[in-house]
Amino acid sequence: MLRFAPSPTGDMHIGNLRVAILNYLVAQQRHERFIIRIEDTDKARNIEGKDTEIMQILEKFALKHDSVSHQSENLHMHQMFAAKLLEEGKAFVCTCTAEELEIHREKAKEQKIAYRYSGQCMDVDKKELALLKENGIPFVVRIKKPSTQIINHDLIKGDIVTSPNEVDSFVILRTDGTSTYNFACACDDMLSDVDFIIRGEDHLSNTPKQMHIKTQLGFTKETIYAHLPIILNNEGKKMSKRDDASSVKWLFEQGFIPDAIANYLLLLGNTKAPKEIFTLPEAIEWFKLEDISKSAARFDLDKLRFINREHLKMMKDKALSSLFGFADENIGKLAKIYLEEASTISELENKIKPIFTPKQFEGEWAEQMRIMEKIIADAPMIDTFDEFKSYIMEKSGLKGKYFFKPLRLLLTGAEHGPELSEIYPLIKSYLLEIAS
RNA sequence: GGCCCCAUCGUCUAGCGGUUAGGAUCCAUGGUUUUCAUCCAUGUUACCGGAGUUCGAGUCUCCGUGGGGUCACCA
Known part of the structure; x- marks a missing residue:
């Protein structure tokens, strides 16, 4: 059984997404169930609606899950x-007050010890x-620390x-x-x-605590842990909301x-990928968690752009055109031509949209444009660009x-x-609309 | 500061004792293109440092150094 356990306290983070994808992938490989658990125990930090937002994102990535639950239900x-x-x-x-503990903490800090x-x-x-x-005295419950050392055979970290x-x-229990x-x-x-728990490296120090809890509770089944190296930003620091x-x-x-x-997230830190461009279903065939590098990796937007372009190239023409409000294979083909100079949907949009918006007849070429507009308006339907070109050339001089x-x-x-x-063959059916 | 993890081109990485240290991306240059780009070709750039082991070390060991994570009645 695998799970993805996000907290609904902010926007879905790229690191979280990677964890979700990997959990899904391994569940598929092992033919095991994959569940989602929303960790909403911090009532103060929960943000209304973030849980559904998370689910929508999982949907977009086609990460099928077997169930969804909220942690608060299990209180x-x-x-x-x-x-x-x-x-x-x-x-x-434990009846120690927050103030008492704070004093100890500061003392420890002064003495430079943990x-x-x-x-x-x-x-x-x-x-x-x-x-x-x-007597209404506030207290918390603490678990007694273990008596022996705890060993985690981490799949990635060793x-x-x-x-x-x-x-x-x-x-373990608050006031x-x-x-x-x-x-x-x-x-x-x-x-x-x-x-089987796959999560970010920032949970590495939580692992012995959780192992200890389970042991004390009498849970004997061995859990496999895999801690993913964190994703760094351009400055080499952990990626945060600021990025x-x-x-x-x-x-x-x-x-x-x-x-x-x-694709990018699966490639990041991967040492044995047989190719650079692939889909999630393909990766399920060969991906091995053990092949993930132990060291943190920087997020490289340039590489993502490259991969994005490759995936856009692989899209079906009609599906691609729908991103720009068309259902026309030709527009999909047109977009692919423009992929030569664009890597994202928005960049593509910036190229395609001006074609279909009314033209500005101003500047250096305004006069010639006017002439051509008129010729095209009166012209018959012309099939090839060569004929079209000759026709306009002749008429306009x-x-x-x-x-x-x-x-x-x-x-x-x-x-x-x-x-x-x-471009011409792909847009000729819209010619009158375009050339105006 | 304690504990833990990590260390090859700018970036992602290959390498698992003997290589001209490879690939991808980015960047630069040239060619093609009546434009920008694509495409093709070419090129610059890397083993953190020091000891040790060995005939031989990017690769093994140790010590430094650097980076990162984590030390809550947050998750």
């Missing part, structure tokens, strides 16, 4: 598990719980050993009774029998298509650049562009 289960740990003496009640929980509530008798509740002190006795991330995550993974390219929404707005984005420049302007709305002889 009572988390509390039950916490009570079990408390009962078995594997967790304890902050660790003092352990001062560790031996509080569980019978006191009732008393605390009775064996990672963590000492008990690094895991620490951390909070308000809700579960913290690590606890909720471990419980839910356990409950849905998730045994435009980190937002999937932004990439869509820029005119990148899902197939290309998925123009030649050389005094002929080609204004003709190009009249037909395409641009001074430069692909060969008119290639």
Whole structure:
């Protein structure tokens, strides 16, 4: 069982998307189920509607899933598990206040050592719980730190050993009774029998904590972990919301298509890809998680542009034309010609749109354009560009650049562009509309 | 600062003890194109440093250095 567990606290991040794609891919390869779990336990940071937005993006990438759930629905289960740990003496009640902890934290910072929980509530008798509740004294529940080191045989990062002190006795239930991330995550993974976890490298230090929780809860099934190296921005820092390219929404707005984005994300850090341009279904055939490089990779927009163009080239003509509001194979073919000088849908749009918008009869060539417009309006339907060219030339008496420049302007709305002889056959059925 | 991870062209990477260190992208130049581009050809650019092991090290070991991640009652 695999899962994708995003939190609805912001725009879908490119790193999250990569995690989703990889989980889906591995689920397909292993013929296992793939579920979505929205991690909405932080009520304050949840943003209304982000969950559906995430689902829409998954839809666009055709990442089929078996079910969707919200983590908050499982709260009572988390509390039950916490009570079990408390009962078995594997967790304890802690009444340290935020202020007290803050003092310890600052002290640790001054001494330049890592902050660790003092352990001062560790031996509080569980019978006191009732008393605390009775008197309305706020408390949290902490799990006792492990007694031995924890080893994670990470599929990508290799064996990672963590000492008990690094895991620490951390909070699993907050003052308000809700579960913290690590606890909720471990419980839910356990409950849905998730045994293959692919996620970002930033979760590497959470892994021993979650392994510890599951062990204490008596879950013996071995979970395979794979931690993906993070994606860096141009400055070599972790991509954050500040980086435009980190937002999937932004990439869509820029005119990148899902197939290309998925291709790029799968290629990033991949050491054994048999080719550079491929689709997700193709990648399912050969992709190996173990072949992902251990080191972080920079996001390179130029490379994405290249891949996007290649995928645009592979699109069916009619489908491509629909991106510009047509259902005409010829317009798709026209767009492909313009792919010579464009890499994204929006760049393509900037080339195609001027062809179909009324022309500006001004500037150096205005007079010649007027002449040609009139000739075309009265001309019969002409099949080939050669005949068309001869016809206009003869009627107008123009030649050389005094002929080609204004003709190009009249037909395409641009001074430069692909060969008119290639464009003409594709737009001739719209000629009257265009040449005006 | 503690812990953990990483280190080959600007970028993504190949290399798994002996190579003229390869590919892709980007960039530059030339040719083709009555335009810009495409296309074709060509080219610039890389093994973080230092010890050690070895006949021989980008490749193995150690130590530096650099970069990154993470250290919450966030996820």
